[in-house]
Amino acid sequence: MSKEVLNGVTTGTDRVKRGMAEMQKGGVIMDVVNAEQAKVAEEAGAVAVMALERVPADIRAAGGVARMADPTVVEEVMNAVSIPVMAKARIGHFVEARLLEAMGVDYIDESEVLTPADDLFHIDKSQFTVPFVCGARDLGEALRRIGEGASMIRTKGEPGTGNIVEAVRHMRKMQSQIRQVQSMSRDELMAEAKKIGAPYELLLQVHETGKLPVVNFAAGGVATPADAALMMQLGADGVFVGSGIFKSENPAKFAKAIVEATTHYEDYELIAELSKGLGGAMPGIEISNLTPADRMQERGW
């Protein structure tokens, strides 16, 4: 929510919240669980870190209810680095989000990686001064989240699997739907809005501009420099890497290589060079081996 704090000086506007995500473009946002990892990420050239108690692969392994991180962890990370710090709140848990805002977190991820707190409603993000990022699997879901006030979108993918297939599916779907909407005639838009469950005004904007009104990152399964470059070529504005860095054999090397591959995503010789001698990537999970209850991407709507 925007607020005039001084004569002519306004905080929390859409432009300020969305602009923050614009500044992250072409960059890599890394999951970290303590100050030491945060420093490794910053040193590697991450544009932001996501402060968590556990990376998604460990959340999967631990089972039970996954909640907002202990504020001590978030604070430790905030004190360790000068780059922006993000943190996750459960879907619909606006009190967790308010706590993170009060602590001065720079961006909140209303995330399906945590156990949803509300099975019907997402947070009304327009009421916050801090910006939000939300996951989406298709254009309708992305525009519903933007309608609620999200300032940044990311693919959901399938978190903590080290398997890129779901992020690819979601990014391709979104890009393909954007192209379809762009080429529709104006009188087809209301029916399309109804069909994909998108707010009409936002769909109209996509029709006119040929892009989402906010930045769209890739997330959920990025494990190698080549994965990051693949997502950039499919139209991602940047990349979130969750478990892919600190579950690999050599986190510092992986982190640097993924940052450089994201910048130079069309330079194959370079990415081949970056990929040499990295050691093992995080162990992956085949998606068909997940039970329906293990699939995080179906959380939220």
Next chain:
Amino acid sequence: MKIGVLALQGAVREHVRMLEQAGAEAVTVKRKQDLEDLDGLVIPGGESTTISKLMHKYDLMEPIRELGKSGFPIFGTCAGLILLAERIEESDVSHLGLMDITVRRNAFGRQRESFEARLNVKGVAEDFEAVFIRAPYISEAGEGVDVLSAIGDRMVIVQQGHLLGAAFHPELTEDPRLHAHFVEMAKQARQAQTV
């Protein structure tokens, strides 16, 4: 005028769009060889630590510094301003170190303190809409530095001859006047060279 936009990370396409609106040809710069035949360079907003690391890694720091020392026009916004500064508060390092200024990083606070304001930018616009995102400000400026605008005693846009640095993001608005000012600086630098 052919202006480059450093495209390692950050708000690149917004600058390209604004430069085109200001009547220039805009190209992206990722490698050293992309710097050839340019009349000026924009260093965009983004994360200054990330951009600086990639500039070192891909041998862009030294060539851009040399260009800047030889009168080549450079416009830095937000992270770009930090890269241009000779001195950074609470830090022993500087990056390009071309402008005789001291900057303070994240000086207005964290993201929730980010804001919009209307600025009177000397010689450019009386009502410029400026978007500040985790922005720095300029706390000290040397004698050869012209202060174009300030909020209280916090300088937010300065010019030192052929170098221009802004703490805010003119590329996030629809107002190309500041980019037009920079394109004009590039024209003058080119004329000075050919005379």
